[in-house]
Amino acid sequence: MSGQGSSSAISGTVTVLAAASLKEAFTTLGAQFEKQHPGTRVVFSFGPSSGLAQQVNQGAPADVFASASTKNMDQVVQAGGATSPKPFASNEMEIAVPATNPAHVTGVKDLARAAVKVALCQSQVPCGVTAAKVFTNAGITVTPVTQEVDVKSVLAKVSLGEVDAGVVYVTDVRSAGSKVTGIEIPADVNASTSYPIATLTKAPNKAAAQAFTAFVLSGAGQQVLAADGFAKP
Missing domain, CATH: 3.40.190.10 (Periplasmic binding protein-like II)
Structure with missing residues (x-):
C-alpha cells in the first residue's frame, strides 16, 4: 500500500477537534469533504484550543486537530501527538x-x-x-x-x-x-492569531485524516475560510 491513497481508499469516520471559532467554516468544509469522498463521515468536536490540546495529550481518540493558536498546537507536538503542523488561516x-x-x-x-x-x-x-x-x-x-x-x-x-x-x-x-x-x-x-492544523500521530483513520487536512489547506478549503472572514495564514 502506498501512502498516497486514492479517494476510493478513503472511507469511514474522521474525528476533527477544532477551535470554536472554526465552527461555521469547518461545518461547510466537512460537508464538502463528505461529498468528494462518499463513504466518509466527518465528526467535529468544537471547543477552546487549550482544552482540545489537553484532550489530545490525554489520549482522546481523534484524527485531526485544528488550533486557534500555535502555542496549543506546540503543546501537542511536544507531547508527540502530532508532527509538522501547517498554518491554514489567521x-x-x-x-x-x-x-x-x-x-x-x-x-x-x-x-x-x-x-x-x-x-x-x-x-x-x-x-x-x-x-x-x-x-x-x-x-x-x-x-x-x-x-x-x-x-x-x-x-x-x-x-x-x-x-x-x-x-x-x-x-x-x-x-x-x-x-x-x-x-x-x-x-x-x-x-x-495563527491557526495550524495537523493529522494526529495516533489517528485511528490516518488516510482520511490526511485527506481532510490536505483539503483544508487546498485552494477549495481556503476559499471557504476566506468567505467566512478568515485571513490568509
Whole structure:
C-alpha cells in the first residue's frame, strides 16, 4: 500500500477537534469533504484550543486537530501527538456589542470604563490571549464581568444582551449577523492569531485524516475560510 491513497481508499469516520471559532467554516468544509469522498463521515468536536490540546495529550481518540493558536498546537507536538503542523488561516479581533449598543461603545478604550460590562475568553484560550495583546497595545486595563470557556460563549453573552461588549474574532461578528454590531479595532492596536492544523500521530483513520487536512489547506478549503472572514495564514 502506498501512502498516497486514492479517494476510493478513503472511507469511514474522521474525528476533527477544532477551535470554536472554526465552527461555521469547518461545518461547510466537512460537508464538502463528505461529498468528494462518499463513504466518509466527518465528526467535529468544537471547543477552546487549550482544552482540545489537553484532550489530545490525554489520549482522546481523534484524527485531526485544528488550533486557534500555535502555542496549543506546540503543546501537542511536544507531547508527540502530532508532527509538522501547517498554518491554514489567521484571524483578528473585533469588539462585538448587542445590536442596540446600550453602553454606547465606540472603540477599544471604552472597554476600560467601569460602567461597561465586558465578556472575554479565559486567559489560557487563544481568544483571551489575543484580546490581552490588544489591551496591552492600547495601553488599557480591562476588567471583565465574565470570562468564558471559548469565543462562541462570549458571543452568546453579547447576543443575549447579558454584557455590553465582548472581544471576539472578526469571523464571529460576521457569523452572528444582525444579533450583534461589530466595532473594528484599529490596525495599530489590533492583534491576530495563527491557526495550524495537523493529522494526529495516533489517528485511528490516518488516510482520511490526511485527506481532510490536505483539503483544508487546498485552494477549495481556503476559499471557504476566506468567505467566512478568515485571513490568509
